Amino acid sequence: MGIVERKIRQKQEVRSSILLAAWQLVEREGWQALSIRKIADAIEYSIPVIYQHFDNKEAILLEFIKQGFALLTQELQAARTVSPLPSQQLMDMARAYSKFAFEHKHYYQLMYGMGMPACETVNQVEEMQAFSQVLLQVIGEAIAQSQHPATNDFLKFHTYWSILHGLVSIQMIESQQGPNGWHDQVLEDAVNGFIQSLN
Template identity: 30%
Template sequence: MGSKERKARNRLKMHKDILHAALNIVKEEGYRSLSLRRLANNIEFSATAVYLYFKNKEALLVDLARLGYQQLNISIDINCKGIIDPRSRLKAMLRTYLDFATHEKDLYLLMQEIGIELNELNPLFPEMLTFVNSINQAITKACGKENSNDTYLKRKCYISMAIVQGLASLNLIHKDLDARSQSQMLDDAIDSLIVSLD
């Protein structure tokens, strides 16, 4: 391996290490408490060194959101592996999404806020598109209608994501919601969605 490749690999590793240190701050204290200077202090770097890897705080937050969607996509792949029935798969995907939103609360909130901000300016980043496309594909297969148009399927895709986002918001506001109630609400909502696909 040449020195150029070694430098590129070291730079990529350092980027990843800084990103994971930032993720730890987000998980412990929320993403609003994150700053590049604070991150630099935590990893014992100069602030200038951190700026070599991230142009500004917004660039760091976007990369954190991308990492969050990568983790969510991996969780969906793991939890839905081997589920062949389209409707059962859709249910498992949405349950995984809610579990992620509940257990990774601060990262989930960051992903939502960054998604809103980016959507106003740019197309969605690849990891977010992968997530949306996987839900859309599950809806398409669960629908089973060859004559369903893209607008109909897209609408159902967004409704399914909105169900989970609404339940995640309820969980944030009403901390007295137990896991069983939340699970039952998700089942009821998904069952209603699935019935509407017929």
């Protein structure tokens, strides 16, 4: 292995160790407690070394946000393969979304730590775009099969996403134990109402 390849590998290893240490801090203390100094102490490097790899703490958090949306998108894509019907896919994806939020709470809280991502942010982050496209595609297919094919799919996308995020957020505030039977009933009722609104 040449000098250039070795330097590239070493840089990747340091970057990976930064992200690993940061994630361990998030899991232990919460993402609000994350700091460049704590990461540097954890991996026993100086603070300038961290800044060689990430411009600031927000850049590190963005990496985790990307990972979270990529994982969520995989879960939604898997959920939509269970049924060929777009209306049932919307229900299955809603359940998968809720399950993801509580099974990956640290990711979810990072992904939505500042509220719903703005359209400009979604358009700039590939992982968020992929997530949006999964929802938009299924909603578009459901609308196409409805009695009102001229329905605004972008509006319905925001409505659907708001329903899912809103219900998850309420449950997270009410209980640290995760979803309960009542949450599941409310989710089913809300998503069924949404699906009926498409028709």
